[in-house]
Amino acid sequence: MVHEMRDITIIGGGPTGLFGLFYAGMRGASAQIVDALPDPGGQLTALYPEKLIFDVGGFPRVLAKDLVKSLAEQAAQFKGPFHGNQRVIGLEEAHGHFELITDTDRFPTRAIVIAGGIGAFAPRKLPQPCAAPWEGKGIAYQVGDPAVYTGKHVVIIGGGDSAFDWADQLSARAASITLVHRSDRFRAHAATVSAVQAAAASGKTAIHTFHELADVIATDGVMTGVELKEIKAKTTRQVKADHVLAMLGFVSDIGVLGGWGLSIANDEIAVNSEMHTGRAGIWAAGDITAYSGKLKLIATGFAEACTAVNQAVHWIYPAKKVNPGHSSNLAIFGQKDD
Ligand SMILES: Cc1cc2nc3c(=O)[nH]c(=O)nc-3n(C[C@H](O)[C@H](O)[C@H](O)COP(=O)(O)OP(=O)(O)OC[C@H]3O[C@@H](n4cnc5c(N)ncnc54)[C@H](O)[C@@H]3O)c2cc1C
Known part of the structure; x- marks a missing residue:
């Protein structure tokens, strides 16, 4: 045109x-x-x-x-x-x-x-092949309306400002927040890291360092959880997830x-x-x-x-x-x- x-x-x-x-x-x-x-x-x-x-x-x-x-x-x-x-x-x-x-x-x-x-x-995408089929159907790279996460289990992947800001801001409305990062070094503002760590200490939020996404768990085509892999030990764990927010930068x-x-x-x-x-x-x-x-x-x-x-x-x-x-x-x- x-x-x-x-x-x-x-x-x-x-x-x-x-x-x-x-x-x-x-x-x-x-x-x-x-x-x-x-x-x-x-x-x-x-x-x-x-x-x-x-x-x-x-x-x-x-x-x-x-x-x-x-x-x-x-x-x-x-x-x-x-x-x-x-x-x-x-x-x-x-x-x-x-x-x-x-x-x-x-x-x-x-x-x-x-x-x-x-x-x-454009958002940096999750490298795992299991992620692509779930983009827009549970896996998102941006937060639109925060109300979507009310009462939901939310897994946030990333170690920067966006990951920590959203872990902090969504914790009041989500059923659970699980923050997943590949290392134990965070690039977020120290005050926000402290707030999320305090929420983790009180059991409201879980933080899994040295972990990455391994698989998506679904029932009848609906995401219900994710499998996380410990990078060093190669052990896996499953956590509930209605939504995965991949905050890997742009x-x-x-x-x-x-x-x-x-x-x-x-x-x-x-x-x-x-x-x-x-x-x-x-x-x-x-x-x-x-x-x-x-x-x-x-x-x-x-x-x-x-x-x-x-x-x-x-x-x-x-x-x-x-x-x-x-x-x-x-x-x-x-x-x-x-
Ligand atoms: C987390 C964060 C917090 C911030 N907080 C503040 C703050 O508190 N105060 C403050 O003053 N600043 C803040 N900033 C910086 C501020 O956002 C930027 O200075 C501002 O967005 C710059 O505006 P802009 O319109 O020049 O560019 P942008 O906001 O980057 O917009 C550029 C637009 O150009 C489009 N574009 C680029 N190339 C093309 C192309 N080839 N074809 C078509 N479209 C194209 C892009 O899609 C984009 O929409 C913050 C930035 C970040 C990341």
Whole structure:
């Protein structure tokens, strides 16, 4: 499918891209987001939807998923579409405009803002062959709605922040939590490790170090447990499991974004103070950018999106100033003048 021409296409619908979509609309530019993931929010949706964030201006504390909802609502005022499940794999430039190419679609656009974060990312899968048939039928790599785990036996595999955060957060609602890790070295925040270890000491949670998944146990096609193997002794044990959460981290890949004649190092795109990449018509913002003093934070991404979009708008329509003016004074919001 070939989509209609837009002024600005933003690659990536994380917090940076969503704020950029809003900003483009505020400047009167037609815009859209193209993202490899099905839903908006980038890392916030995929990696930590239930975590509280404390360092976004105006929110003393906000759940990551609620921040995404607010950003999407703010952007929706201007009706720029979010195209999910569209991983950009190519770029063509002809007749004075670009076309971004995905597996199925083409997105003609006058300018591009790359807000690709750490790249298109996917969960690291369990290596055991027994796991694949149960993916989506008991084995999951992300937590969606925590309510699903209420009263259930949950086995969590992993030794990092996600594994420990969810072991801690789900313990109040689950029937049992069993944390399984291949070693006794954990990469999670010390306070969370202590909380989970305290739950284990009181019998609410079980921790099995030097263990890995050996098999899935099922009755009538429904998962009821898993068999765990002790890596050194090769002994096995069975534990109840309605759900297995494999929290093994993510693999990310900036893929083609690195091959468009941009200056890339360590999967980051070098930009100047205008967020320009050096290639006419292409700006970048958010975690994917590199410059001296760069901070990879949501707040930084917001400011960079604002700069990139305003520069792009001026480049497409030279009569429009780079400086957007104050939103509190814009006619587009029904305020007194432009
Ligand atoms: C556990 C955790 C906790 C954090 N806590 C905080 C915090 O408290 N405060 C804070 O400020 N920051 C925090 N961060 C960092 C913050 O999440 C990032 O700075 C922020 O997500 C960057 O936003 P972004 O939009 O630039 O990139 P991302 O959120 O990474 O979004 C990039 C998007 O681009 C898409 N994409 C990439 N390549 C392609 C492609 N080829 N085609 C299509 N789409 C593509 C991806 O699918 C993704 O949706 C935390 C990060 C983690 C992992």
